[in-house]
Amino acid sequence: MISSELVDLxxxxxxxxxxxxxxxxxxxxxxxxxxxxxxxxxLVTGQQIYKDMTRFWGKLFGINFALGVTTGLTMExxxxxxxxxxxxxxxxIFGAPLAIEGLMAFFLESxxxxxxxxGWDRLTKGxxxxxxxxxxxxSNLSALWILIANGWMQDPVGAEFSYTTMRxxxxxxxxxxxxxxxxxxxxxxxxxxxxxASIFVLGISSWYILKGRDIEFARRSFRVAAxxxxxSAMSVIVLGxxxxxxxxxxxxxxxxxxxxxxxxxxxxxxxNVIAIPNEKEQRNDFELQIPYVMGIxxxxxxxxxxxxxxxxxxxxRHRIESGMQxxxxxxxxRRNKEDVAAKEQFEAHKSDLGFGLLLKQYTExxxxxxxxxxxxxxxxxxxxxxxxxxxxxxxVALGFMFAILLALSLYHTVKGTFLKQRWLLRWAxxxxxxxxxxxxxxxxxxxxxxxxxxxxxVLPTHLSASSLSANSLYGSLTGFVLFYTGLLAIELYLMFKxxxxxxxxxxxxxxxxxxxxH
Amino acid sequence: xxxxxxLKLIWWVLVGALLLGFAIMDGHDMGVGTLLPFAxxxxxxxxxxxxxxxxxxxxxxxxxxxxxxxxxxxWPLVYATAFSGFYWAMLAVLWALFFRPVGFDYRSxxxxxxxxxxxxxxxxVGGFVPPLIFGVAFGNLLQGVxxxxxxxLRSFYTGTFWELLNPFALLTGLVSTAMITAHGANYLMIxxxxxxxxxxxxxxLIFGSLTLVxxxxxxxxxxxxxxxxxxxxxxxxxxxxxxxxxxxxxETGAWLKNYSLYPATMLVPAIGFLGGLLAIVAAKFNKPxxxxxxxxxxxxxxxxxxxxxxxxxxxxxxxxxxSSLTVWDSxxxxxxxxxxxGATIIFLPLxxxxxxxxxxxxxxxxxxxxxxxxxxxxx
Numbered sequence: 001m002i003s004s005e006l007v008d009l010x011x012x013x014x015x016x017x018x019x020x021x022x023x024x025x026x027x028x029x030x031x032x033x034x035x036x037x038x039x040x041x042x043l044v045t046g047q048q049i050y051k052d053m054t055r056f057w058g059k060l061f062g063i064n065f066a067l068g069v070t071t072g073l074t075m076e077x078x079x080x081x082x083x084x085x086x087x088x089x090x091x092x093i094f095g096a097p098l099a100i101e102g103l104m105a106f107f108l109e110s111x112x113x114x115x116x117x118x119g120w121d122r123l124t125k126g127x128x129x130x131x132x133x134x135x136x137x138x139s140n141l142s143a144l145w146i147l148i149a150n151g152w153m154q155d156p157v158g159a160e161f162s163y164t165t166m167r168x169x170x171x172x173x174x175x176x177x178x179x180x181x182x183x184x185x186x187x188x189x190x191x192x193x194x195x196x197a198s199i200f201v202l203g204i205s206s207w208y209i210l211k212g213r214d215i216e217f218a219r220r221s222f223r224v225a226a227x228x229x230x231x232s233a234m235s236v237i238v239l240g241x242x243x244x245x246x247x248x249x250x251x252x253x254x255x256x257x258x259x260x261x262x263x264x265x266x267x268x269x270x271x272n273v274i275a276i277p278n279e280k281e282q283r284n285d286f287e288l289q290i291p292y293v294m295g296i297x298x299x300x301x302x303x304x305x306x307x308x309x310x311x312x313x314x315x316x317r318h319r320i321e322s323g324m325q326x327x328x329x330x331x332x333x334r335r336n337k338e339d340v341a342a343k344e345q346f347e348a349h350k351s352d353l354g355f356g357l358l359l360k361q362y363t364e365x366x367x368x369x370x371x372x373x374x375x376x377x378x379x380x381x382x383x384x385x386x387x388x389x390x391x392x393x394x395x396v397a398l399g400f401m402f403a404i405l406l407a408l409s410l411y412h413t414v415k416g417t418f419l420k421q422r423w424l425l426r427w428a429x430x431x432x433x434x435x436x437x438x439x440x441x442x443x444x445x446x447x448x449x450x451x452x453x454x455x456x457x458v459l460p461t462h463l464s465a466s467s468l469s470a471n472s473l474y475g476s477l478t479g480f481v482l483f484y485t486g487l488l489a490i491e492l493y494l495m496f497k498x499x500x501x502x503x504x505x506x507x508x509x510x511x512x513x514x515x516x517x518h
Numbered sequence: 519x520x521x522x523x524x525l526k527l528i529w530w531v532l533v534g535a536l537l538l539g540f541a542i543m544d545g546h547d548m549g550v551g552t553l554l555p556f557a558x559x560x561x562x563x564x565x566x567x568x569x570x571x572x573x574x575x576x577x578x579x580x581x582x583x584x585x586x587x588x589x590x591x592x593w594p595l596v597y598a599t600a601f602s603g604f605y606w607a608m609l610a611v612l613w614a615l616f617f618r619p620v621g622f623d624y625r626s627x628x629x630x631x632x633x634x635x636x637x638x639x640x641x642x643v644g645g646f647v648p649p650l651i652f653g654v655a656f657g658n659l660l661q662g663v664x665x666x667x668x669x670x671l672r673s674f675y676t677g678t679f680w681e682l683l684n685p686f687a688l689l690t691g692l693v694s695t696a697m698i699t700a701h702g703a704n705y706l707m708i709x710x711x712x713x714x715x716x717x718x719x720x721x722x723l724i725f726g727s728l729t730l731v732x733x734x735x736x737x738x739x740x741x742x743x744x745x746x747x748x749x750x751x752x753x754x755x756x757x758x759x760x761x762x763x764x765x766x767x768x769e770t771g772a773w774l775k776n777y778s779l780y781p782a783t784m785l786v787p788a789i790g791f792l793g794g795l796l797a798i799v800a801a802k803f804n805k806p807x808x809x810x811x812x813x814x815x816x817x818x819x820x821x822x823x824x825x826x827x828x829x830x831x832x833x834x835x836x837x838x839x840x841s842s843l844t845v846w847d848s849x850x851x852x853x854x855x856x857x858x859x860g861a862t863i864i865f866l867p868l869x870x871x872x873x874x875x876x877x878x879x880x881x882x883x884x885x886x887x888x889x890x891x892x893x894x895x896x897x
Contacts, residue, residue: 055895062623063623063624063627065619065623066619066620066622066623066624067619067620069576069579069619070615070616070618070619070620072583073579073583073612073615073616074612076583076586076587077586077601077608077612079590079597080586080590080597080598080600080601080602080608081601081602081605081608081609082602084598084599084601084602084672084673085598085672085673086598087590087594087597087598087601088594088595088598088599088671088672088673091590091591091594091595091597091598091850092591092594092850092851092854093854094590095587095590095591095592095594095597095850095854096591096854096857096858096861098587098590098591099584099587099588099590099591099592099858099861100587100858100861100865101587102580102583102584102586102587102588103584103861103862103865103866103869104861104865106580106583106584107577107580107584107865107869107873108872110576110577110579110580111574111576111577111580111869111872111873111876112577112872112876113576113577114572114573114574114575114576114577114876114880115573115876115879115880117572117573117895118569118572118573118880118895118896119573119879119880120895122879122880123879127879162758164758164760165671165758165759165760165851166670166671166760167594167671169851169853169854170850170851170853170854170857171853173853173857334669334670466598466602466605467602467672467673467674467675468602468605472605472606476605476606476609479609479613483613483616487616487620490620490624491620494624494627494628497628498627505894506894506895507893507894507895
């Protein structure tokens with residue numbers, strides 16, 4: 001049996017490397033489109049200032065992008081190094097979007113980003129604009145494919161288990177691609193990236209305005225960011241993730257945990273604005289509710305029920321008991337493929353195989369699992385409520401703050417009064433780091449919320465890890481943390497340095513920092 | 519759709535093609551990194567070298583990422599077993615590669631000699647370490663790797679990191695390093711002039727010759743001192759993949775069998791030598807483009823030789839030979855292989871077209887004047 005220490009360390013390493021990587025992804029997703037807009041303005045108007053904007057914001061984008069590439073390398077290989085059994089068990093499905101991501105998206109993004117930085121004197125205006133557009137398309141397509149892969153982990157459609165090859169095998173790729181869970185995730189994630197980039201540009205531009213420097217440059221940047229950001233913030237909220245949460249069982253489990261819904265309520269359910277979840281007694285010690293709201297948001301109806309934690313667990317108990325039959329039959333078939341009785345038993349219970357595998361954490365011989373083990377397994381099928389509840393709430397609260405900031409910014413942009421709204425500009429500066437907090441919390445809700453599974457209902461996390469020693473993990477985890485933290489410190493140093501210097505860092509002689517230097 | 523057996527064979531060729539693409543494209547960047555601290559004697563010279571690959575290194579690195587993704591999709595058992603088994607070697611590659619994106623992008627953003635010199639050595643590590651380790655990995659694959667599967671097909675690697683650094687594997691590691699360095703030198707000859715050109719031309723001649731000598735030595739060692747692997751049970755190439763369904767024995771000289779069985783395959787090592795010779799002669803006569811084609815062919819031959827010698831094995835197991843992974847039993851399902859072939863047929867030609875366009879647009883010598891004129895925007 002794999003030690004839980006090893007599994008926990010592997011999870012921690014994945015979380016650390018993914019969360020670091022995700023510090024750089026949202027800005028890339030959004031900045032590329034902001035650069036498209038700025039360069040589009042240059043293409044149409046021919047005004048030099050728009051080219052300078054593209055180049056300066058592109059420079060900051062590049063500093064961020066370098067670490068996105070660095071930390072992204074790990075992600076492509078870590079499934080193999082640390083999640084070997086996972087890679088074997090679902091590589092037939094999960095590997096395909098990753099490979100297509102490389103072929104379709106990474107090549108496009110990475111080839112053209114070089115031309116974006118170095119092609120200004122070699123390409124015509126139109127060619128350069130096309131290069132910027134292709135970079136943006138490439139980076140957003142890569143988000144699409146990775147979220148198709150991740151959506152499949154949440155909602156494994158279009159695949160079937162084979163006991164001969166001892167793994168999941170693809171049966172319908174279109175179902176995997178058009179998985180509604182994946183599509184909801186994609187829209188939510190890229191919009192969040194657009195908001196991140198908008199607030200980044202908005203905040204830094206506000207700082208220049210507050211300092212009274214590079215006003216023309218900052219004014220235009222602010223306007224672009226406010227308009228693009230507001231549209232994106234609306235998309236995060238309207239096309240928000242919540243609607244995706246009733247699609248599948250895994251999402252229903254997450255929904256119950258992050259809403260602290262211990263029991264199914266009559267439809268439409270109330271929304272807990274604030275609650276103090278009590279894990280031990282499986283109830284809330286305190287609740288502040290708005291009636292009906294949860295049911296309406298969650299199901300878009302007045303009549304559909306949203307299942308609560310107790311009911312979900314009860315359903316899972318049956319699935320675990322049925323899964324025990326599936327595991328026993330599968331093991332018999334591994335010994336003898338011609339065992340007719342086993343085949344029949346397997347066919348009857350195969351949809352619960354993953355639930356049976358949950359028991360492997362407690363015993364090698366699943367057929368002999370005790371009622372205590374089954375109870376433990378049942379309890380493990382819903383993630384802990386408090387971390388889910390609060391992460392989700394902070395993320396949503398931040399999301400609404402972004403929407404308000406961007407709405408007010410757009411309002412004052414349209415009225416042409418934003419240069420004088422110093423409170424708004426100061427607020428925009430203060431908001432710069434917050435989209436990253438929201439993005440990291442979003443990752444946490446999605447991934448922690450899927451526990452105890454790597455593939456919901458199919459493969460438990462504790463079976464997924466590579467058979468490494470815990471010492472290897474202590475070593476590699478320490479290495480990653482040190483390496484990444486050092487690189488992040490360098491990145492932030494450069495980012496602050498060039499953001500402070502502003503467009504003068506282009507050395508064109510037209511901006512504030514150029515004048516200071518003379 | 520093509521039958522399963524054919525798809526399995528096609529994917530063996532395609533994985534080889536992606537590795538070759540990686541060696542040719544990312545390889546020349548890595549060669550530049552390896553030569554950087556030695557062939558660039560001052561800041562401007564080093565910036566010249568870096569900027570020859572400045573617009574392209576990131577696109578080229580995607581060959582590495584895509585090869586990883588394709589192995590995941592087409593050979594999931596190989597991806598799982600090799601990457602977790604070679605854990606510390608893989609991490610060493612990753613951590614070495616970390617220096618490249620940041621090294622390229624951050625190095626020239628600050629005018630401080632210590633800062634720049636540190637990143638130059640970072641770029642050296644990022645260029646030197648990965649080819650060395652890949653060479654070492656191939657050396658170990660040729661000898662067999664100590665791993666086995668349990669009945670659930672969970673893999674267990676029972677060796678240590680230090681065992682990977684055995685004499686034969688170190689030799690193949692040097693073959694790989696010399697080959698990549700020569701290739702990078704040939705690329706630099708295309709894109710530079712003056713002192714840097716003269717230095718990298720010498721490097722091309724030295725490392726080009728060294729590659730051939732070491733390749734020959736590895737060949738002799740392989741035929742005399744390394745036992746290969748043979749499948750002794752009958753294999754149904756169309757069967758569902760299950761590596762535990764076969765029996766395998768080790769046999770001296772088994773890795774030469776394919777050459778006598780299919781004499782045409784002798785062309786593969788021959789291309790390794792002839793391409794290398796072409797590169798040396800072309801470098802000698804100052805024909806850098808021909809030299810670059812020469813080292814590319816040579817890499818085709820050298821990587822191909824490892825593949826053909828082991829075929830149908832991909833990752834033989836020294837401790838439990840029947841667990842060995844082959845092109846027949848480490849693959850994805852019929853549907854996935856077919857689908858991924860479709861995706862490759864659509865996208866690979868596109869990639870080659872737009873990459874060629876990017877190189878064409880950025881072609882020409884990188885000069886000191888260019889660096890001085892673009893002090894703020896060049897790497």
